[in-house]
Amino acid sequence: GEKVEQHQSTLSVREGDSAVINCTYTDTASSYFPWYKQEAGKSLHFVIDIRSNVDRKQSQRLTVLLDKKAKRFSLHITATQPEDSAIYFCAEGGMPNYNVLYFGSGTKLTVEP
Amino acid sequence: EAAVTQSPRNKVTVTGGNVTLSCRQTNSHNYMYWYRQDTGHGLRLIHYSYGAGNLQIGDVPDGYKATRTTQEDFFLLLELASPSQTSLYFCASSDNRAGLFFGHGTKLSVL
Numbered sequence: 192g193e194k195v196e197q198h199q200s201t202l203s204v205r206e207g208d209s210a211v212i213n214c215t216y217t218d219t220a221s222s223y224f225p226w227y228k229q230e231a232g233k234s235l236h237f238v239i240d241i242r243s244n245v246d247r248k249q250s251q252r253l254t255v256l257l258d259k260k261a262k263r264f265s266l267h268i269t270a271t272q273p274e275d276s277a278i279y280f281c282a283e284g285g286m287p288n289y290n291v292l293y294f295g296s297g298t299k300l301t302v303e304p
Numbered sequence: 305e306a307a308v309t310q311s312p313r314n315k316v317t318v319t320g321g322n323v324t325l326s327c328r329q330t331n332s333h334n335y336m337y338w339y340r341q342d343t344g345h346g347l348r349l350i351h352y353s354y355g356a357g358n359l360q361i362g363d364v365p366d367g368y369k370a371t372r373t374t375q376e377d378f379f380l381l382l383e384l385a386s387p388s389q390t391s392l393y394f395c396a397s398s399d400n401r402a403g404l405f406f407g408h409g410t411k412l413s414v415l
Contacts, residue, residue, distance in 0.1 A: 197346070225403055234394065235347075237403035280346055288354070290335055290398040293363070296346040 194218055195283045197295030205303050210268045212298045214281035217262065221283040224257060224264045225292065229278045238279075239266070271302045307331060310395050310407035317385050318415050325380040325410050327395030333405070335398045336378040338362075338370060340391040341409070347394065353378055385414045 195216045204210045216224075225240035241248045241255040241264065248255045254267040268275055278299045282292040308329045317323050329336060335354050339347040349362030351370035359370055367389060369381040382389055390413050396404040 200344075227404075234406045234408045235404075236406065240403065288335065290404055291337075291349070291352060291360075291362075292404065293349065294339075294347040296344055 194221075194293040195281060195295045197281055197298055199298045200296065201299045201301070203301045203303060204271050206271060206273060208271055210271050210275070210300055210302075212266045212268075212279050212281070212300070213263065214265065214283075214295050215261075215263045216283045218283070218285065219262070220285045221262075223284040223292075224255065225282050225284075226253075226255065226266050227280045227282065227294075229280065229297070231277070235280065268300075271300075273302050273304065276300055276302045308395055308397050308405050308407035310393075310410050312410060313408065314411045314413075316413045316415065319386060321382075321385045321414070323382040323385050323412065325382075325393055325395075325412070327378045327380075327407060328376050329378075329395075329397035329405070330376065331397065331399075331405070332375065333397035333399045334375070336372060337396045337398075337404065338368070338378070338380045339394045339396065340364065341394060342391050350380065382412075385412075387414045390414045 197214045222243040227235040228238045229235045239253045252269045257264045278297045280297045281295040284292045311326045337352040338350040348364045353372035372378045393410045395407040398404045
């Protein structure tokens with residue numbers, strides 16, 4: 192089965208509202224959980240990550256929460272803006288190479304004016 | 305900012321054809337990766353390498369070979385292309401600290 196599952200293929204929110212994208216993983220050895228953003232017609236770029244030694248990490252309007260017991264992590268975007276519209280991919284990795292990543296299937300976020 | 309350059313940007317070939325996708329990174333990263341992106345599957349890891357001459361197998365290696373000739377250059381080879389290999393291919397590099405840096409992708413169509 193898939194190492195990481197991303198449960199929403201699409202998500203639509205109104206500008207200014209919050210958006211939450213959820214992922215689950217299967218490997219208890221997973222210890223690194225990054226998120227990547229892909230704008231229409233473009234490549235992916237890194238947005239935020241969290242390691243398993245913490246359960247919350249915030250960067251400006253983005254927050255990642257990690258629930259190791261449930262093997263679940265989520266990306267929270269507050270005060271959404273049209274430029275947040277993109278496909279967001281969660282991923283997981285672990286030792287020995289944090290960057291051998293396995294990606295979810297992506298969530299297309301649309302922020303409507 | 306890490307620079308990862310892929311070529312070609314677009315490629316069309318026929319079933320059974322021979323295709324080489326090229327990737328060059330100019331930031332002295334040790335790790336390089338090839339992913340394919342397909343709707344409903346996200347990105348799937350084909351091969352990766354942690355240095356010149358090294359090759360590691362990813363999740364979907366069947367039908368693909370790869371070669372890391374230098375620290376900068378990583379090639380993906382499809383020796384007998386099939387329609388199932390029609391996809392968007394991304395190369396990425398990393399130094400195992402700061403996330404992956406992706407190229408702009410190569411759109412491959414196998415007719």
